[in-house]
Amino acid sequence: MRSPILLAALLTLTLAACAQTPKGAPGATATPMMRAAPAPAAPAATPGLSARERQNRAVELLGTGQGVLARIELLAVLAEQPGNAVARKLLDQIDRDPRELLGEKHYVYKVRPGDSMSSLADRLLGDSLMFYGLARYNNIADPSQMSVGQTLLIPGVPRKVVPAKPAAAAATAAPAGQRNPVRAGQLRGQALEEMNRGAINKAVGLLRQALALDPGNPAIQRDLDRAVRIQANVRR
Numbered sequence: 001m002r003s004p005i006l007l008a009a010l011l012t013l014t015l016a017a018c019a020q021t022p023k024g025a026p027g028a029t030a031t032p033m034m035r036a037a038p039a040p041a042a043p044a045a046t047p048g049l050s051a052r053e054r055q056n057r058a059v060e061l062l063g064t065g066q067g068v069l070a071r072i073e074l075l076a077v078l079a080e081q082p083g084n085a086v087a088r089k090l091l092d093q094i095d096r097d098p099r100e101l102l103g104e105k106h107y108v109y110k111v112r113p114g115d116s117m118s119s120l121a122d123r124l125l126g127d128s129l130m131f132y133g134l135a136r137y138n139n140i141a142d143p144s145q146m147s148v149g150q151t152l153l154i155p156g157v158p159r160k161v162v163p164a165k166p167a168a169a170a171a172t173a174a175p176a177g178q179r180n181p182v183r184a185g186q187l188r189g190q191a192l193e194e195m196n197r198g199a200i201n202k203a204v205g206l207l208r209q210a211l212a213l214d215p216g217n218p219a220i221q222r223d224l225d226r227a228v229r230i231q232a233n234v235r236r
Contacts, residue, residue, distance in 0.1 A: 065142030184214035
C-alpha cells in the first residue's frame with residue numbers, strides 16, 4: 001500500500017504539469033507586442049521666408065521667450081548668410097552665458113511706466129536688440145513679462161542719457177476726455193495689418209497713436225514693443 005504522503009506528492013506534480021501549456025500548443029494566446037510611439041518631429045525653420053523675414057521672425061519669437069524656435073530660424077539665416085552680424089548677435093544671446101556676454105559688473109534699476117526690455121536695452125545698453133540677453137541676465141524667460149517697480153540688474157555702469165519719453169507715460173498725461181479705447185482698438189488692428197505687409201514704420205506710428213488713446217492697454221503696449229524691436233532689426 002502506497003504512503004498517503006507519496007500519493008499527495010504525485011497528485012501535486014500531475015496537476016502542475018497539466019497547468020503548464022506547452023509553447024505553441026493549441027489554445028495558447030500570444031502576448032501582443034507594444035509598438036513604441038513615433039518620436040515627435042523636430043521643429044523646423046518656417047518655410048518660404050527670406051533671410052530678412054526669418055530674422056524678423058526670430059526677433060518676434062525672442063520677444064515672447066521662445067528661444068528654441070528663434071534659434072532654429074537664426075541658424076537658417078546664418079546658413080544662407082554666414083556673415084549676418086545681427087543674426088549672430090541674436091544667436092549669441094541665446095547660446096552664451098549672459099554674464100559672459102554682458103559682463104559681471106552691474107547696477108540696479110527699477111522698472112518705470114512705459115519701460116520695455118527693448119527700450120531699456122536701447123537706452124541703457126545702447127542696443128535695443130540686446131533685449132533678450134538683458135532678460136536672461138535677470139533670469140527672465142519671457143522679455144515681455146515685466147512689471148512697474150520690478151528691480152532689474154543692468155550690466156555696466158549707469159550711463160548719462162537723456163531719459164526717453166515713453167509712449168505710455170506721454171499717454172498717461174493725456175486728458176481723460178481725449179481717451180478713446182474703441183478708436184485705439186481700430187488703430188491697433190490697422191497697425192497689425194501694416195506689420196503683416198512689412199510696413200513696420202507705419203505700424204509703430206499707429207500703435208503709438210493707439211496707446212495715446214488708451215494708455216496702459218497691455219495688448220497695445222506688447223504690440224508696440226514687438227514692432228519697435230522689428231523696426232530696430234530692419235534698420236541694421
